[in-house]
Amino acid sequence: MLRSPRFWEPRTLHPVARLLLIVIIGVLLAVAIGFAVEGGEFTRYDLLAIVFYLGLAAFAWHPMTAAFIVMLISSVGVVFTGSGGDLLELAISLGLVAVTCAPWVIIIHIVVLGALTAYVAVETTTLAAGGVYGIAGIATIAFLVGVAFRLVTARETILVAERARVERDLEALAREDQERIADQLHDGIAHDLTLILFHARALPRQPDDAARQVSLTTIEDSAEQALQSIQSLLSLMRDTTTEAPPPQETRYEGNIIVAIAALSELLRDAGIPVTLDAPSTALDVPPVVERVLIEMAIEAVMNIIKHAPKSRSARIHIDRQPDQVELVVTNVGAPSHRSNLPSGGRGLRRARQRLNQIHGRLQAGPTDGAWELRAIIATESDLNA
Structure with missing residues (x-):
């Protein structure tokens, strides 16, 4: 399934995951605003954090837009503040990107994360010893978790599509069987009954014995044909895999x-x-x-x-x-x-x-x-x- 183009198509979050994400972001926003109020001032770090969380919340509606917002805010935070926390948040957000976005967006996210990690490791002392490996490990875990969730969502989507296809096929087969049965009724039995009814009505008005004999013979022959058509129809209804021969082909060779x-x-x-x-x-x-x-x-x-x-x-x-x-x-x-x-x-x-x-x-x-x-x-x- 991982090689299927359909698996890597952009997709939205599962409704349950969307609800859970909104709840988590709501809690994080409340905490960030609470710290700002408690500190008595609203700093640029608080602004970046709130915008970052809002960017994460956007994954519930527009994942691709949210991915670029998150990358942009994290880049601004790392470049202007040198914060390792922004790297950590960017690494964790890779999981949401892996769940929802196209492969090229995932690759851009990984490249941005790698570039920012290299920048922090070279230009600042924010990362402790082995911090690069920690960021790489968190990003890897987030990516694998995202792919796992994507696999679950893709399987559900495929199963729903397959079920819909099976239902359409069954409906088509049912309609085909109904048409075959209706054709048998019309082409065979209805035509025979037409002849029987016509000659039965004409029989009392026939002028001589020869004409009456013709009507009687027609009624008898048509009744036999109708019985054969009914037997053929019953066979068709019992065994839908065997198509009964058309009545007219049997009659007229x-x-x-x-x-x-x-x-x-x-x-x-x-x-x-x-x-x-x-x-x-x-x-x-x-x-x-x-x-x-x-x-x-x-x-x-x-x-x-x-x-x-x-x-x-x-x-x-x-x-x-x-x-x-x-x-x-x-x-x-x-x-x-x-x-x-x-x-x-x-x-x-x-x-x-x-x-x-x-x-x-x-x-x-x-x-x-x-x-x-x-x-x-x-x-x-x-x-x-």
């Missing part, structure tokens, strides 16, 4: 041509004539593009069945170009005939998000008396599933 053919049959079974305009062979596109195309096609067809069951016609068109593929699903219907099935608006919102993830574009809305969904996806080779 991950092939958009197969998917739109099957979806066209669903529209015809619902009584909506469909025009299918698509290549006869599989599209040569990355798997992620084909998967998103399937999602777009399912969403568009289910919205037609869900919100425009009386549409006069529908059209599914796929245009494969060298650098992109375009899916267009259009339905023409009277605005007065709308289903009363609920809609949360999630489908188109998630469709747009999925397209944005692979740099695609989605356009959906009314056009020329119809409703059109248009998805355009680039087919660069660097898209990965």
Whole structure:
């Protein structure tokens, strides 16, 4: 940790240490003022002492400013008074500098202390024999104590930051799981239930046995698919490390041509004539593009069945170009005939998000008396599933 740049970043004192420092400085100021009052005069030594203590108190708010104030006052005291006490105070204050300041400030403090100690040792007789070693020993102890406190503060800061990071990661994982479960509910179960509800309502009004059989078969198949989706969802909820395959990929073999053919049959079974305009062979596109195309096609067809069951016609068109593929699903219907099935608006919102993830574009809305969904996806080779 001592080699970490983050460890040596400037920092403020811990709130407890700040409070303790203020209390100690308050006591020292009271003692200094008491001696001045008792002596009957206020000397320059008393002024230097009070300013020095105020400089120490500034470590509670602005450590770097406080460090230079302390160095300046100590230098003035040593040069003009030759006092060894100022050296001692400067050596002790090295502990506060080591706790709070950047390395270059610590180095300046040590250089100033060394220069002043050398000055006193050469120019005055204030220091007793071995006084230089005493100052060096006190400074070393103060520095080590300061580094120890800095280590404790840094570890606490790192632990708090790590805990916050873990909380953010857990929240992100929870949101991701919620989105996966919601996608499973919407893309699988909700679509199947839409078909079941539509054909269950249409069943009593079917004109002949063949039409009723189509509705019954659709209800049965959709119910089976819904059960499979529920089992997949339960597996996803029990084991979040295993991602369940998307329902549409399982149903349509991950092939958009197969998917739109099957979806066209669903529209015809619902009584909506469909025009299918698509290549006869599989599209040569990355798997992620084909998967998103399937999602777009399912969403568009289910919205037609869900919100425009009386549409006069529908059209599914796929245009494969060298650098992109375009899916267009259009339905023409009277605005007065709308289903009363609920809609949360999630489908188109998630469709747009999925397209944005692979740099695609989605356009959906009314056009020329119809409703059109248009998805355009680039087919660069660097898209990965």
